Amino acid sequence: MNTEEKAPLAYNVEQLNLWYADNHALQDISMEIPEKSVTAIIGPSGCGKSTFIKTLNRMTEMNPIVKTNGSIKYRENEIFAKDFSVEYLRTKVGMVFQNPNPFPKSIYENVIYGPKIHGIKDKKTLDEIVEKSLKKAAIWDETKDRLKENAFGLSGGQQQRLCIARCLAIEPDIILMDEPTSALDPISTLKIEELIQELKKDYTIVIVTHNMQQAARISDNTAFFLNGVIVEYDQTDKIFSSPAKKETEDYISGRFG
Amino acid sequence: MKFADTTVSNERYEENTQRLSKRHIWNKAFKGICFGAMAFSILMLIVLLIRILTQGIGFLSWDLIVNFASRNAEDAGMLAALAGTIWLMVVAAPLSFVLGVGTAVYMEEYAPVNRFTKLLQTNISNLAGVPSVVFGLLGLTIFNRLLGLGASVLAGGLTLSLLVLPIIVVASREAINAVPTDVKQASYAMGATKWQTIFRIVIPTSLPGILTGTILALSRAIGETAPILVIGALTYVASTPSDLFSNFTAMPVQIYDWTGRPQEEFQNIAAAGIIIILLMLFFMNSIAVFIRTKFQKRF
Numbered sequence: 001m002n003t004e005e006k007a008p009l010a011y012n013v014e015q016l017n018l019w020y021a022d023n024h025a026l027q028d029i030s031m032e033i034p035e036k037s038v039t040a041i042i043g044p045s046g047c048g049k050s051t052f053i054k055t056l057n058r059m060t061e062m063n064p065i066v067k068t069n070g071s072i073k074y075r076e077n078e079i080f081a082k083d084f085s086v087e088y089l090r091t092k093v094g095m096v097f098q099n100p101n102p103f104p105k106s107i108y109e110n111v112i113y114g115p116k117i118h119g120i121k122d123k124k125t126l127d128e129i130v131e132k133s134l135k136k137a138a139i140w141d142e143t144k145d146r147l148k149e150n151a152f153g154l155s156g157g158q159q160q161r162l163c164i165a166r167c168l169a170i171e172p173d174i175i176l177m178d179e180p181t182s183a184l185d186p187i188s189t190l191k192i193e194e195l196i197q198e199l200k201k202d203y204t205i206v207i208v209t210h211n212m213q214q215a216a217r218i219s220d221n222t223a224f225f226l227n228g229v230i231v232e233y234d235q236t237d238k239i240f241s242s243p244a245k246k247e248t249e250d251y252i253s254g255r256f257g
Numbered sequence: 258m259k260f261a262d263t264t265v266s267n268e269r270y271e272e273n274t275q276r277l278s279k280r281h282i283w284n285k286a287f288k289g290i291c292f293g294a295m296a297f298s299i300l301m302l303i304v305l306l307i308r309i310l311t312q313g314i315g316f317l318s319w320d321l322i323v324n325f326a327s328r329n330a331e332d333a334g335m336l337a338a339l340a341g342t343i344w345l346m347v348v349a350a351p352l353s354f355v356l357g358v359g360t361a362v363y364m365e366e367y368a369p370v371n372r373f374t375k376l377l378q379t380n381i382s383n384l385a386g387v388p389s390v391v392f393g394l395l396g397l398t399i400f401n402r403l404l405g406l407g408a409s410v411l412a413g414g415l416t417l418s419l420l421v422l423p424i425i426v427v428a429s430r431e432a433i434n435a436v437p438t439d440v441k442q443a444s445y446a447m448g449a450t451k452w453q454t455i456f457r458i459v460i461p462t463s464l465p466g467i468l469t470g471t472i473l474a475l476s477r478a479i480g481e482t483a484p485i486l487v488i489g490a491l492t493y494v495a496s497t498p499s500d501l502f503s504n505f506t507a508m509p510v511q512i513y514d515w516t517g518r519p520q521e522e523f524q525n526i527a528a529a530g531i532i533i534i535l536l537m538l539f540f541m542n543s544i545a546v547f548i549r550t551k552f553q554k555r556f
Contacts, residue, residue, distance in 0.1 A: 059442065062372070062445065064369070087449070087450060088448070090445070090446055090448035091447070091448040094446070095446040097442065097443065097446075099439060101437070101439035101440055101443045102460055103440055103443065103444075104440070114448070116449065117364075117447065117450075117457070162441070170448065216525070
């Protein structure tokens with residue numbers, strides 16, 4: 001990838017391979033993800049893009065049939081190293097899922113879940129975290145009068161922004177988003193996209209999307225995955241205006257996928 | 258030709274259309290069969306209730322609750338049995354809850370999926386179907402004889418908790434299994450450990466299901482006669498248990514004893530005793546329903 005500016009790397013992935021039992025789902029993936037930018041991962045269903053993003057915070061390990069090798073360095077630290085704590089990794093790397101998944105608790109309880117499990121008990125600090133996180137996730141105005149209400153009372157789009165707020169509450173360095181708008185209507189999608197633009201000033205964002213326009217609108221760099229390999233990874237403008245590979249061009253022009 | 262293609266003449270479904278009336282008959286018939294099944298169960302329940310109420314309601318009295326058993330039916334009460342049953346529950350409820358939920362959490366959240374654990378899971382479900390008298394023999398062998406607890410409240414409570422354990426495990430596993438993976442993943446993705454996720458997300462979310470299962474299992478234990486008799490509960494006790502090692506009797510045992518006597522008066526107070534035990538069961542089941550509706554989370 002020909003980035004002229006040498007931004008510090010948030011992630012450096014080298015020769016990553018992943019198997020679901022015998023299915024070789026990720027093959028020799030190597031990718032540098034610069035900090036404070038939006039990196040989009042696109043590709044047809046089953047190409048390994050969701051698997052890849054879940055490897056970045058080691059969520060794939062929850063599936064016992066998964067085997068990985070290769071190297072992922074999060075800010076110089078090898079995340080597969082034996083002495084590297086997965087809990088530490090996941091405090092630094094937040095995740096927003098495809099379907100909004102708030103806890104069956106109040107809005108307030110949802111936001112303070114992360115800080116509480118990491119030992120913050122002081123009521124005043126927690127109150128501040130709630131306000132700050134909800135404001136950052138652009139949902140404070142809609143929720144400030146109903147913090148004690150159950151999060152399930154919110155609309156789908158609001159729930160997803162609450163999930164983003166919940167993720168921001170632990171002050172992560174990186175936010176992984178796995179098709180965060182695929183379950184949402186266009187207006188909620190727009191709000192989340194605006195939010196992503198705002199968040200990239202402070203956070204590194206890696207987003208999986210099957211919506212190519214979305215990738216074009218919000219990302220700085222785009223990687224195109226196909227059948228478990230990276231076909232092309234470059235600046236988003238370049239990928240969408242003059243892709244180097246024929247597969248990429250076919251995909252973004254809608255000829256398959 | 259084009260026109261013909263768009264007209265509605267679909268030979269393939271002609272025959273099916275003719276069968277429609279037959280399908281409608283089956284549609285109604287099946288509803289009728291299900292209604293019949295339901296009506297039969299309800300009818301049996303009503304017959305049972307009427308039978309017990311007509312015989313026993315006249316003999317319900319305060320004396321029945323505050324008196325000890327006696328040779329004279331007029332003086333006889335079930336205080337010892339009532340107290341014994343409560344003591345049994347005090348022993349069995351916390352023990353079976355802790356062991357049952359612990360087992361369920363382990364099996365759902367920790368146990369690796371392999372043939373051995375699958376075999377174990379199937380067998381726990383089978384255990385729920387083992388006749389209660391077998392658990393009585395187990396209690397007699399282990400608690401009464403081997404541990405030397407005798408025919409004490411403690412031995413009885415331990416036996417009952419073994420009896421209901423499989424039921425609680427099965428109910429708790431179902432409740433824990435119903436916690437969406439999504440929500441658990443959200444917790445792990447924020448750096449929560451397994452213990453934190455289980456304690457803060459899995460158990461609170463599944464608690465209504467777990468408690469309902471536990472209460473229903475315990476209300477089954479209250480009515481059990483066989484295991485209590487087998488471990489050697491007495492039928493005549495003139496005192497309430499003073500500690501865990503006291504001899505005891507329980508309500509179903511007392512009722513069983515009374516129904517076995519030739520005098521009609523005893524039959525009548527047995528019916529009254531059954532009313533009391535039914536009220537207790539009704540009360541416990543109401544708590545279960547209350548917990549279910551009050552605390553149920555929706556997803």
